[in-house]
Amino acid sequence: MADTTTHTAPFNRARSAEESPVKRFFRATEIDTRLLGMVGAMLIIWIGFHLLSGGLFLTARNLWNLSVQTASIAVMATGMVLVIVTRNIDLSVGSILGFVGMIMGVLQAELLPQLLGFNHPATWIITLLAGLLLGAGIGALHGVIIAFLNVPSFIVTLGGLLVWRGATWFVTSGRTVAPMDSTFRLMGGGTEGSIGATASWIVGLIACVAIVASIIHSRKQRKRFGFPRRPIWAEYFLSSVGCALVLGAVAIANYYPWPTNIARKYAEANGIAWPEGGLFIAHGIAIPVLIAILIGIIMTFIATRLRFGRYVFALGGNPEAAELAGIKTRWVTVRIFALMGMLCAVAAAISTARLNAATNAQGELDELYTIAAAVIGGTSLAGGMGTIAGAMLGALVMQSLQSGMVLLGIDSPLQRIVVGMVLVTAVWLDTVYRARAK
Template sequence: MQTTTTSGPRQADTNAVTRFFRATEIDTRLLGMVGALLIIWIGFHIMTDGLFLTPRNLWNLTVQTSSVAVMATGMVLVIVTRNIDLSVGSILGFTGMIMGVMQAQILPNILGFGHPAIWALALVCGLVVGAMVGGLHGLIIAFLGVPSFIVTLGGLLVWRGATWFVTSGQTVAPMDPTFRLMGGGTEGSIGATWSWIVGLAACVAIIAAIVNARRQRKRFSFPRKPIWAEYVIGGIGCVIVLAVVLVANSYHWPVAIARRYAEANGIAWPEGGLEISHGIAVPVLIAISVGIVMTFISTRLRFGRYVFAIGGNPEAAELAGIKTRWVTVRIFALMGILAAIAAAISTARLNAATNAQGELDELYTIAAAVIGGTSLAGGVGTIAGAMLGALVMQSLQSGMVLLGIDTPLQRIVVGAVLVLAVWLDTVYRARAK
């Protein structure tokens, strides 16, 4: 008796898909997260009657994601080395308050109100304080042997209390006009023309990076991707960049602000109104820049290789001559700097430094890194994944706000998603063995 089966074509299809991912070297976990993000977006868009996937909401979503995305890039390195940092939200609040006091009270009395250097000096002061606080945590963890969980849990309480003592609980406002540009808004965006310039420059950079990587592989006789795979990766990257620019330019200034701008600049108000594009927001550019720098640090510098070596096997890294203690100190100091950058974005966006600033941000930051594929077992994690994880977290929160879901239920959802992400990571690692 002759039998037939369809396993052959199915096997061929599977092999074709497998060959595609192998040739393009696309991270399947990252691709799965992109798919989950698209499902979340489409689901919320349907449930909110078309409010979610609008240029206005997507633009605001990217701005709201920026501060957590910045801190998530540093949390990757912390978790990769099998540590944790529960203090980043409190460091954000403390350094934000320091920057607020410096530019609203101290520096104007020294340099005079409106001095152009006030915002820069305040920012540098915040970055230095962030580095010192993070470095202090790292020293205690590395040289005194206190677990990072305990040290940073203590830091969470200490620096939140210190934030209150800086101004005895008072809110500090307003911020320097130039400093406020880091928070986004109508003025804190680069406009349509510059957005297209940045987008095209990013496309050129993507193509240049692909060409350079191919040359390096050829130089060292490493296997190279098929040329069609390079075209696919480059094309996808450029399409995503230009789509982001298009969405950012599709969100226009509110009518009242556009009218005031026209009156101030002597522009005749047209019959159909004046459409001025926001373009890409400054905090989004800051977050992307931080992501690029952190990716370079983690993948191209010796320090990054040390970080992953420690996370993979701390004892072997020590025996190999890596100064693991000082690497730990530098990781936490870097985490403090990133928390200060996030504080600048948050303070500029609020146009004030408050005592509640950064509360629970440590949980969102850790969740973003874990959802992005950083393993709590150490040794595994990507910067891009963490930033995408931050976007997933903020998308959930933004969608629930549009649906009118209460804050307690929002926290329940975030907690459930975090547990689910850790469980999926456990399953993935078990299957990979």
């Protein structure tokens, strides 16, 4: 054993000396080069749209709106990762969002006010719980048909896309339902649906502490189990970059002020003298963005720390081996689709609250953006590989494309063409990446 260590160390040092500085840097920091490449592509997209739009894209207002618009797709993309990892697909997520959103809209705008009165404190809680249960039930129904009746997920969810979109219309005969409960609307963002500058800085500092604590914990765990550890400088580098990104995002959110009319009304209502230059009240981080981040953290924990997550990746990597290992693969599939349905309900709540209405067109084509976000984020359609963080970053890339094209005045049909081309390109790159990895 001593001889092995003696001979291995000089070999590793010799190998490190032969590597280029870039390779040594990535090996030391363990940064996912594929994820880094996607970040680079997103920055190119942002800079390109900023130049083409005459400096409108990279503004605090547009970036804040971009984060809010990304929230619902990002939430669903976290669930789509698990679906695709198991070699399935869910084409019904947009229709489920629309149907659940319509049910939640009818509950809080028409049914609950008759029982509890308008703006009752329990209205938004009952509405959200009902939506979550309905979404989970629809997802579980899909999962049972796929797992126990052996109907391909493509067919089941394609049928779900049509069924639930039609059911959305039948709930109100095509009528738009509005307005939503005042507390429920906070989940959609806007002036009131943000936490303000002070709370945003507190959240940012907590996030920085969590990043540092996570890196320290990971280092201790590696030492405990005898795994290789990153160099100290790499740990400092990752901590610094993570904290800088978090605090930078908070600074941008706090740089976007309330509209003048709303700020004036707030000043009048609170007896605040209106200064000559106007009153600057920062939006801060939007509540739907916080919801999406929280969902991302929970889903990452499920995928990487729980037994269920290990079963999901085992099922995607080799279904036959997973079955022989004693994993109840059918029930894993049912739970995955039930979880996907619940995430659709969360996205429906965000979308309905943001629009302050439930409409029949709500969620249309969201299945395309959700699948594209997961695939762009590194989830392989061949199964067995994918990350929650990558999918959420993919959702931001997709929404950046859409937002930039809107700023440039590009017609909706052409926007769809671009999104379709991006999706095909992402799948092609995934195929090339997997072929080189073998």
